[in-house]
Amino acid sequence: MFKYLLPVILFFVLCGFLFIGLYKDPSKVDSPLIGKPAPEFSLPRLEQPNDLFSEKEFLGKVSILNVWGTWCFACKQEHHILLDLAKRNIAPIYGLNYKDDTEQAKMYLRDFGNPFVSNAVDQLGRVAIDWGVYGAPETFIMDKKGIIRHKHIGPLTLEDVEDEILPLIQNLKNEAS
Amino acid sequence: MKHHRVCQFIFAICIALAFQFASAEIITVAPEHEKRYHELLSELRCLVCQNQTIEESNSELAIDLRLEVNKMLMQGATDQEIIDFMADRYGDFVLYKPLVQPKTYLLWFGPFIFLVVALLLVLLFLKKHKPSSSAQLSDDEKQKLDSILKQTKK
Known part of the structure; x- marks a missing residue:
């Protein structure tokens, strides 16, 4: 009996794997940076080019880093989500202005609202390479030690914020610093 | 008339070539690094368009990464260092040849x-x-066989 059942069982196991595969988004690749300290960098601030923005900014608190650019359509899509997240005042949101025109970036924030505490300007995109960025928008969450704990690829939705981002930030806030 | 045709042909080729170069950025690779440069690029996946290597892709990120690989080669990085650099940032998925x-x-x-x-x-x-044919015939079978053979001989 078992002899005949075995191929059937194997067949369904294979089907199970393929079925799970159907619901996985191949454009979302796990970042090897999760669990590692934020990569070092030093970039001018959008607001104050003489003042440098470095990864030390993330120490001592739970923080969010959002990679964006005015050329990036999906960033516009998620902009209101970021504004909403900023209003909740749960963690500071920093921006990495990626391969953008600085003047246009300033204008964009003036026109559509500014969810960011501060922005680092990565005009060449070299720092973004160190952060493993491959498609804006991307959102990183760092714990109090400045270690990357989460990366979200693509535009944030309200569900992402409610179900993933907020609970995670709450957990990280409860961790000892 | 014939001359005119040739001119047209050359003109068409020039235009085609112009477009060819317009889509590719200019990276000057030192001749001694050329072979390694192309080998490395063809082993690394571009995450923007996942079924292309960073050699084939024309996405902005692929261009940046080509520049980065060239820069590392100039600085004397080994192949392994360059591959680790990519995998550390983008994950093992970028390696066409898994570790x-x-x-x-x-x-x-x-x-x-x-x-x-x-x-x-x-x-x-x-x-x-x-196969049962290789098995020995039983006595019974031998007798049967003998009788059949005798019959046919007659």
């Missing part, structure tokens, strides 16, 4: 395991279904 590590053992050795299992099954099957 041999516990996570990928099944990927690398799975086919051989299947082969061995299949061979064992075949052996088992053959053993079970030994």
Whole structure:
């Protein structure tokens, strides 16, 4: 009996794997940076080019880093989500202005609202390479030690914020610093 | 008239070439690095358009990464250092040739395991279904055979 059942069982196991595969988004690749300290960098601030923005900014608190650019359509899509997240005042949101025109970036924030505490300007995109960025928008969450704990690829939705981002930030806030 | 045609042809080729170069950025690779440069690029996946290498892709990121690989070559980085640089940032997924590590053992050795299992099954099957013709004839059968042979001889 078992002899005949075995191929059937194997067949369904294979089907199970393929079925799970159907619901996985191949454009979302796990970042090897999760669990590692934020990569070092030093970039001018959008607001104050003489003042440098470095990864030390993330120490001592739970923080969010959002990679964006005015050329990036999906960033516009998620902009209101970021504004909403900023209003909740749960963690500071920093921006990495990626391969953008600085003047246009300033204008964009003036026109559509500014969810960011501060922005680092990565005009060449070299720092973004160190952060493993491959498609804006991307959102990183760092714990109090400045270690990357989460990366979200693509535009944030309200569900992402409610179900993933907020609970995670709450957990990280409860961790000892 | 014939001359005119040739001119047209050359003109068309020039335009085609212009477009060809317009789509590719200009990276000056030192001649001594050229071979390694192309080998490395063809082993690295571009995450923006996942079925292309960073050599083939024209996405902005691929261009930046080509520049970065060239820069590292100029600075004397080894192939392994460059591959590690990419995998550290974008994950092992960018390597077209996966690393041999516990996570990928099944990927690398799975086919051989299947082969061995299949061979064992075949052996088992053959053993079970030994052709009966090779078996000795029973006395009864021998007598029968003899009588048939005698009959045919007559």
